[in-house]
Every structure is written in structure tokens, then in C-alpha cells.
Amino acid sequence: MFYDTRKNDHGLPHDPFKAIVAPRPIGWITSMSQKGEINLAPYSFFNGVNSRPPIVMFGSEGRKDSVNFIEETGEFVCNLATWDLREAMNATSAPLPRGVNEMEHAGLEAAPCHLVKPPRVKASPAALECLLLKIVPMEDIESRPVDCHVVFGQVIGVHIDERFIKDGLLDTAAMRPIARGGYHNYAVVERQFTMVRPQR
Secondary structure (H helix, E strand, O other), X not given: OOOOOOOOOOOOOOOOHHHHOOOEEOEEEEEXXXXXXXXXXXXXXXXXXXXXXXXXXXXXXXXXXXXXXXXXXXXXXXXXXXXXXXXXXXXXXXXXXXXXOXXXXXXXXXXXXXXXXXXXXXXXXXXXXXXXXXXXXXXXOOOOEEEEEEEEEEEEEEEEOHHHEEOOEEOHHHHOEXXXXXXXXXXXXXXXXXXXXXXX
């Protein structure tokens, strides 16, 4: 099949786009307002975009509290969402009013960061402390505003649960990170395989 996204004529019960661009890492973002309000929310349009320096990004469909808080303070934390934390992660996706602490709502314990003010999720096996680089409001190919805001941050601090470091390498599969698929579907990383990049 083929369909034109501008006509949205795929003929299926639901748009398959997110099921194609999958699985997507989940950026479980902690932010803090200037007033000290805490927000924790999962974003499936998330990834790393550079390693030296380490840079991450997430896209927010709609200008949500995370974007507003990060713009106010210039700081945020990316917590790793895992199989063991899946229910808590899902609970933090609820559309709660501004000022309601999603971390408390989901029954999660906060842990302080070293270099930024927003807290991290204590139970998460890895967390990235970030400073804001820029927020980019998106436009479509006809230069019309799209209600999408892409946040770029530089990672300045990394937390890792040392239980998952084996022979000097981080065992990603052992942490069992979860990723977003299409519709209401998720995936869990439990197995890895290795391929060496060709020299030519």
C-alpha cells in the first residue's frame, strides 16, 4: 500500500506512522519551574543526537509543562524508563494540572542531581542531567506553524546504577529499557546482538 500523509488516505482504522517509526526510546523527562514545581513526563519522540558533547532531544506535541518549565529554568533530566518502572512511567503520562507533581502521583521516590536542580527518579538505573541548548518550534513544508516543540539539551552529568556495568561496559539489556511502538504498544529490550562496523 501507499498513502499520501497530506491526504491522510491510508484507509486503516488508525494512522500507522508511529508503528513504523518504532520502537522509539522513551525520554522520561524531569523538569522544574522557577517556582520549584516538579514535572515528570514520558516523551516517545526522544533520542540522542550527538556524542561529543552528548546531546539529546525530545519533541513535544503541544506546548506542555515540560517545555514551559525547561524554558523557565534551562535544566532537565532524562530518566531511563524500564520494564520494572513501566506502570509508574505510564502513570506520569496522565494529563494532570500544572503544579501537580507526577513523581509523587506515581509513587516514585526522587533523588537529587549533582549539577542541575530538577530531581531524578531514584529507581531508574540511569539518568542524564541536561542543560538546555535550544527549543525549536516546528513548521511544516508550507511554513505553517505546527504545534510541536523540539527541545535540545547537552548532557552534563550521568548517573548509572553500577550493578549494570559488566566488564567495563554498560549492559543495556540487563536494565530492560522499554520503548514505544504504535497505538498502545511498547517493547522491552532484553536481548542484544553484536555487529562490527566494516573498515571499508
